[in-house]
Amino acid sequence: MESELANLLGRRAERDTVKQLLIRAHAGHSGTLVVRGEAGIGKTAILGHARDTAARSGYRIESAVGAESETQFAFAGLHQLCAPLLDRVGVLSEPQQAALGVAFGLRGGATPDRFLVGLATLNLLAEIAEEQPLLCLVDDAQWLDEASAQVLAFVARRVGAERMALVFAHRDASTNEVHPLSGLPELRLDGLGTKDAEALLAAAVRTPLDDEVRERIIAEARGNPLALLELPRSTPPTQLAGGFELPDTLTVPHRVEDEFRRRSGSLPPDTQLLLLVAAADPTGDVALLSRATAQLGIARTGAAPAEAAGLLEIDTRVRFRHPLARSAVYRAATPPDQRRAHGALAAATDPQLDPDRRAWHRAQSVLGTDEEAAAELERSADRARARGGLAAAAAFLQRAATLTPDHATRARRALEAARAKHEAGASESALELLTAAPLGPLDALQRAHLDLLRAQIVFHLTRGTEVSGMLMDAAKAFAPLDAALSRETYLHALDAAIINGGGDAVRIAEATLAAPAPGVPARPVDLLLDGLVTTLTRGYAAGVPGLRLALAAFRDGPQAESVQSSQSDRWLWLAGRNAVAVLDDELLYVLAARNVQLAREAGALATLPAALNFLSITSVLMGDLAHADELATEATVITQATGGVPLRHARVILNAWRGDQAETTALNAIIASDVTYPDEGVEVSLAQYAMAVLHNGLGNYSVAQEAAARACKSDEQSISSTGLPELIEASVRAGEPERAALALEQFSSRAYACGTSWALGLAARSRALTSTGPGTEEQYREAIERLGESRMASDAARAHLVYGEWLRREGRRQDARKRLRTAYQQLSELGLEAFAERAARELRATGEHPRKRSTQPAHALTTHELHIARLVATGATSREIAAQLFLSPRTIEAHLRNIFRKLGITSRRQLKDLPLP
Numbered sequence: 001m002e003s004e005l006a007n008l009l010g011r012r013a014e015r016d017t018v019k020q021l022l023i024r025a026h027a028g029h030s031g032t033l034v035v036r037g038e039a040g041i042g043k044t045a046i047l048g049h050a051r052d053t054a055a056r057s058g059y060r061i062e063s064a065v066g067a068e069s070e071t072q073f074a075f076a077g078l079h080q081l082c083a084p085l086l087d088r089v090g091v092l093s094e095p096q097q098a099a100l101g102v103a104f105g106l107r108g109g110a111t112p113d114r115f116l117v118g119l120a121t122l123n124l125l126a127e128i129a130e131e132q133p134l135l136c137l138v139d140d141a142q143w144l145d146e147a148s149a150q151v152l153a154f155v156a157r158r159v160g161a162e163r164m165a166l167v168f169a170h171r172d173a174s175t176n177e178v179h180p181l182s183g184l185p186e187l188r189l190d191g192l193g194t195k196d197a198e199a200l201l202a203a204a205v206r207t208p209l210d211d212e213v214r215e216r217i218i219a220e221a222r223g224n225p226l227a228l229l230e231l232p233r234s235t236p237p238t239q240l241a242g243g244f245e246l247p248d249t250l251t252v253p254h255r256v257e258d259e260f261r262r263r264s265g266s267l268p269p270d271t272q273l274l275l276l277v278a279a280a281d282p283t284g285d286v287a288l289l290s291r292a293t294a295q296l297g298i299a300r301t302g303a304a305p306a307e308a309a310g311l312l313e314i315d316t317r318v319r320f321r322h323p324l325a326r327s328a329v330y331r332a333a334t335p336p337d338q339r340r341a342h343g344a345l346a347a348a349t350d351p352q353l354d355p356d357r358r359a360w361h362r363a364q365s366v367l368g369t370d371e372e373a374a375a376e377l378e379r380s381a382d383r384a385r386a387r388g389g390l391a392a393a394a395a396f397l398q399r400a401a402t403l404t405p406d407h408a409t410r411a412r413r414a415l416e417a418a419r420a421k422h423e424a425g426a427s428e429s430a431l432e433l434l435t436a437a438p439l440g441p442l443d444a445l446q447r448a449h450l451d452l453l454r455a456q457i458v459f460h461l462t463r464g465t466e467v468s469g470m471l472m473d474a475a476k477a478f479a480p481l482d483a484a485l486s487r488e489t490y491l492h493a494l495d496a497a498i499i500n501g502g503g504d505a506v507r508i509a510e511a512t513l514a515a516p517a518p519g520v521p522a523r524p525v526d527l528l529l530d531g532l533v534t535t536l537t538r539g540y541a542a543g544v545p546g547l548r549l550a551l552a553a554f555r556d557g558p559q560a561e562s563v564q565s566s567q568s569d570r571w572l573w574l575a576g577r578n579a580v581a582v583l584d585d586e587l588l589y590v591l592a593a594r595n596v597q598l599a600r601e602a603g604a605l606a607t608l609p610a611a612l613n614f615l616s617i618t619s620v621l622m623g624d625l626a627h628a629d630e631l632a633t634e635a636t637v638i639t640q641a642t643g644g645v646p647l648r649h650a651r652v653i654l655n656a657w658r659g660d661q662a663e664t665t666a667l668n669a670i671i672a673s674d675v676t677y678p679d680e681g682v683e684v685s686l687a688q689y690a691m692a693v694l695h696n697g698l699g700n701y702s703v704a705q706e707a708a709a710r711a712c713k714s715d716e717q718s719i720s721s722t723g724l725p726e727l728i729e730a731s732v733r734a735g736e737p738e739r740a741a742l743a744l745e746q747f748s749s750r751a752y753a754c755g756t757s758w759a760l761g762l763a764a765r766s767r768a769l770t771s772t773g774p775g776t777e778e779q780y781r782e783a784i785e786r787l788g789e790s791r792m793a794s795d796a797a798r799a800h801l802v803y804g805e806w807l808r809r810e811g812r813r814q815d816a817r818k819r820l821r822t823a824y825q826q827l828s829e830l831g832l833e834a835f836a837e838r839a840a841r842e843l844r845a846t847g848e849h850p851r852k853r854s855t856q857p858a859h860a861l862t863t864h865e866l867h868i869a870r871l872v873a874t875g876a877t878s879r880e881i882a883a884q885l886f887l888s889p890r891t892i893e894a895h896l897r898n899i900f901r902k903l904g905i906t907s908r909r910q911l912k913d914l915p916l917p
Helices: 002-009 014-028 043-056 076-091 095-102 115-132 145-157 193-204 211-223 225-232 238-243 252-265 269-280 288-295 300-308 322-333 335-347 354-364 371-386 389-404 408-425 429-438 444-462 467-478 483-500 504-512 526-539 540-558 563-569 572-581 583-604 606-620 626-644 649-658 661-673 682-698 702-714 719-733 739-754 757-770 775-789 793-809 813-830 833-843 863-873 878-885 889-903 908-913
Strands: 033-038 060-065 134-139 164-171 186-188 312-313 319-322
Touching: 014 033, 014 043, 014 164, 014 186, 014 661, 033 043, 033 813, 043 060, 043 134, 043 164, 060 878, 076 095, 076 115, 076 134, 076 354, 076 408, 095 115, 115 134, 115 145, 115 889, 134 504, 145 164, 164 467, 186 335, 186 661, 193 211, 193 225, 193 238, 193 702, 252 269, 269 300, 269 319, 269 322, 269 335, 288 335, 300 312, 300 389, 312 429, 319 322, 322 467, 335 354, 354 371, 354 389, 354 813, 371 389, 389 408, 408 429, 408 444, 429 444, 444 483, 467 504, 467 572, 483 504, 483 526, 504 526, 504 908, 526 572, 540 572, 540 739, 572 583, 572 606, 572 719, 606 626, 626 649, 626 863, 649 661, 649 682, 661 682, 682 702, 682 833, 702 719, 719 739, 719 757, 757 775, 757 793, 775 793, 793 813, 793 833, 813 833, 833 889, 863 889, 863 908, 878 889, 889 908
Parallel strands: 033 164, 033 186, 060 134, 134 164
Antiparallel strands: 312 319
């Protein structure tokens, strides 16, 4: 009927959209379409049209249907789509094979990262599409389990040059919730116009209709095709002739559901019970339905009246005529009947082949509490977590807590359910569970865990300034119970206070002095906590030795798989930030690079973007802006693919050092306007640091001075360590030597405490800027020498610039030309355009006109293409590059063809010989 409906209603524009999608995909231009609209609006008909069109065009077609009762089974929808393709899984790399195998419960192993499963799915589908154009259809996508929805959204955003099309049907949500498919190309279906509605109604109702009756039906249906078909169907002809009820306040889908409910309610009792069992089992397994109904004593002929009524069809699978029929049947049933249906399904489900679904059905059949059923659900939660199904684990645990008779055990399970919800991204639901769940009496350790989890959730949701205090209270509670966790919680509290700013960090550091001893040997995280506390309570110089010891412990710590190494790895990003604070360029590079390496190896796409952004900022300071751009771009691509929170700091700092005023200013405005970022927090301070660098390069020294002063007010030591030299230079150039002297005094004490080439070089450069005596030139030379010994090429090039400016002001034109020429060359090669232009202006003032850099063919490449070109130049294969960039090999090959065309070459070997920026 739905395909007939599509033909009847025309929907020519919608069908043309689908046809164009398939034509482009057949030609190797993959595409995605999300067909949206209310229930009954014709989405399934559009999918049917896509199926028919694709079949005529030689496509292979695979499909899946979301089921409301399967939303808690991780990867259930994805498995439905991929099951026919698993005979080709051998083409994938071993990590990807393992990820899919564990996700689908086909093999044991460590929990796969959600988006490593996505990469495996992408490559599996791409391999199939190499042989034959592929169409993937997903109906009722709003009911996909979270894991499947995220993976399929990942794939939809990554397809590029494959002969593949993905079409989803998604019902409009009743709330403003954001689904993983949000943001993909959409085709929205609206209600029918009056003429089409009248034509459809005439085809559906064979008896004469009074004009008034027809108008009322059309008004009540509101243009919904399924409503136009179903509303009159259960109404006697006499009533149709005599009148029809006016529309009430219910929405059309509810009214249509009411019609299905009334229709099923007129069937024999055994048939109604059979329908209920079918509605409670979304697998559509005919054998399972037969076994379950036999448990209930229902004869094989019990399904015939439902099939005759057009509610159900049983062939190779059990199918309801429409998803609304399934929900109508289930919601109309009484709770006792629902429990009977689930009990029969539990008894009919093989505990060896499908233990989780059996446990779920059994749990739904219980009235009151049942420890055995709750324990079985808890085991299902463990299996779900092992497959990466955190949302499923949370659902199992939440239901297990409800069924648990023992108060203490119920509290533990509810707490674990809330933690799983938070980890799965449902933080608001987790907080609601912590607040509303009957946790019962908690022991001291459980109460401390609850307080810690609540604080972590609140910080994640709001960045609230009260969170650091909440975390400190939890740390105090853990102190006599779990010393190691107490110290980590103190570090969480300290870090939250530093990120939010406002001066709480010192107060919390003082309270942290009461933290329990770390034990012997101390972990890297313990040394980091001690170093930060010493720095904040006794001063920078006193804290630096401890911080450097902690950072060295992170660098030299255990690399193998172990509890201690995994605990340390969780804090690598904070260790890297403190490497900036102590101005240790070697430790900074090692820790930042290691953080990215570990995230890549683990396939941890949730944490990889932050690691990439931090390494990008490190690369900027080291003068490798091209690599920094690639890292920031990769981070953005992954964040977009995974639906994560955008990270802007690497990009704003990169653009500032480049001298891109428009982009830097725009990003700073976005960060400044975001109410979740406190004015003295790390995010705002980093943006202000970027503005200081930008305007020092442009020569807008008063603006740079104001921005640097704001950045240095932050509690975050790493920002002030790099911000103070910007403040000193801006203050000198703005004609405020007293302000520069105060900043120099503060920075010099830090530099001497650090003792690194980077620190001492920046101190020498800053002293030279503020000096007027005979020793000034020696300080400039010292700055160039020390910074030249460090990894920080950007600061070294700027030292040449300020030395050349000083020589020109001293009237030493020839010496100034030589130094400024070096500065211009280095700054230009590094891509520090604003500082390079500053050097060019100074050179012109000496009478020399600097040569502009010649344009290289590689400059025509986009950032993404340049990244691929550099990887190809290292000898990486398309498959290896695809795995790193979360693309398919075919898409990499398409990019490579564009790269060859732009560079005028024809082979990878030629690419290796070209100079790439």
